[in-house]
Amino acid sequence: MDFVFLCFMISFSVTNAGLSGPRAVNGTEGHSVNITCTYGRYFSNFPKYWCKGSDWVSCTILVQTIGRNMTTSDGRISIKDDTKVREFSVTMKHLTLNDEGWYWCAIMRVFIDLRSRVKLNIIENTSTAKDIWKHNTNYNRIWNIMRWIFLAILLVWGIVTARM
Structure with missing residues (x-):
């Protein structure tokens, strides 16, 4: 009995040894970020996935491999598995x-999934392009109001000139 328990504890203690990812990644608002996780050769044929949650229990799967590639329905998040270099x-x-x-970078297994926690930091984008977009949005709002005013003026002018 003690031997079985010892074998279980040894295998449990090295479960995350087969997967590693970055501790933290920085991304900029409006841009893209790429996170790479590496795994041992034994796990090449296991499904990989990416989930969000501060702890493992509340982790929600966002995307997982079906075959080697997968993209979310909105196209914002994708996952690719390269089994030759053993990284996804x-x-x-x-x-x-x-x-x-x-x-969490994770690999699906029968009993205990392998996992590696990653902190994603987002830096607020204060670029000129963002300011131009806001400016154009305000311009469009003003133009939407002004065009109706111009239409009303043209109609009144047309009516007044037709009566003369």
Whole structure:
């Protein structure tokens, strides 16, 4: 009995030895970020996934491999598994400040999934392009109001000139 327990504890203690990822990754709002996780050769044929949650129990799977590649339905998050170099990469596009938080690189196994915790930090984008977009949005709002005013003026002018 003690021998079985010892074997279990040894195998449990090295379960994360087969998977590693970065501790933290920085991304910029509106841009993309790529996270690469490496794994041991034994895990090449196991499904890989990317989930979000501060702790493992509350982790929600965002994307997982079906075969070697998969993209979320909105196209923002994709995962690719390269079994030759034994790494899988997750790409997150069009980052928002809400994307910041704890994520997990993980490999699905029968009893205990392998996992590696990653902190994603999002840097607020204060670039000129963002300011131009805001400016254009305000311009569009003003133009939407002004065009109706111009239409009303043209109609009144047309009516007045037709009566003369």
